[in-house]
Amino acid sequence: MVASKWRLLIPVFAVLFIAAPVPAADDGLRCVQCGMDLTKYPHSLYTIQWKDGTVTKTCGVQCGLTQHLMNRDGFESSTATDLITNREFPAADGFYVFKSSVTTDMGPGFIAFKDQTNTEKFQKGFGGEVVTYEEALKIWAEIKKVGH
Numbered sequence: 001m002v003a004s005k006w007r008l009l010i011p012v013f014a015v016l017f018i019a020a021p022v023p024a025a026d027d028g029l030r031c032v033q034c035g036m037d038l039t040k041y042p043h044s045l046y047t048i049q050w051k052d053g054t055v056t057k058t059c060g061v062q063c064g065l066t067q068h069l070m071n072r073d074g075f076e077s078s079t080a081t082d083l084i085t086n087r088e089f090p091a092a093d094g095f096y097v098f099k100s101s102v103t104t105d106m107g108p109g110f111i112a113f114k115d116q117t118n119t120e121k122f123q124k125g126f127g128g129e130v131v132t133y134e135e136a137l138k139i140w141a142e143i144k145k146v147g148h
Contacts, residue, residue, distance in 0.1 A: 032056040033063035036105070043086055044104040044112070049076040060105035061096060061112055065140040080112035083122070087114070092133045095119035100128030108143075110136050 029038050036059040038045060046064035048056050051074050058064040061080055068075050079088040083104065089112075096110045097119060103109050111128075113119040123130050131139065 031059040031063050033058050033066050034106070036063075041105045043081060043083060045081045045088070046078060046091070046112075047088065048078045050074045051076045061091075061110035061136065062106060062108075062140065064091070065110070065137055066144060068137065069141050069144065082114040082118075083111050084113065084115075084118050089114040094133055096131050096133070096136045097123050097126070097128040098131055098136065098139060100126040102126045110140070 030036065031038060031041075038057055038059060041059045044060035046058045046061055048058070048064060048067055050056070050071070056067065058067060064078055064080070068078065078091040080091040080094050081088050082094075091112070093114070095113050095116045097113070098110050099108045100111060100123065102111065104111055109128075110131075111122065113122065116130075119130050
């Protein structure tokens with residue numbers, strides 16, 4: 001009698017364990033925009049604080065700007081990683097080199113700097129355009145046609 005009860009439960013367990021989707025763990029190791037491995041991009045890491053208190057990370061400024069543009073109403077603030085010091089700073093206070101000959105995470109590329117002097121030195125050596133955060137957001141919105 002007991003064996004027949006177990007035989008009835010086997011299909012139930014099969015459905016629960018085989019057919020049920022296993023949710024992917026959000027371990028914070030992938031860019032929320034493009035899926036790139038964040039451990040390979042510590043020099044360009046970009047972090048977004050959302051109004052609901054959640055925090056997400058992207059591989060770089062481009063993916064961070066895309067997230068900001070796609071979710072303007074939920075955006076609170078962000079930090080970028082300075083290429084020279086490898087330290088995070090408030091992204092809105094930074095300076096960026098756009099379209100230099102250097103690709104840090106993906107092209108066309110915004111490279112973040114906390115200090116304007118370092119930004120200008122980098123631009124002289126590697127080309128590109130020096131922009132503020134607001135200018136970067138406008139440039140990226142036009143390129144991606146997001147948030148219009």
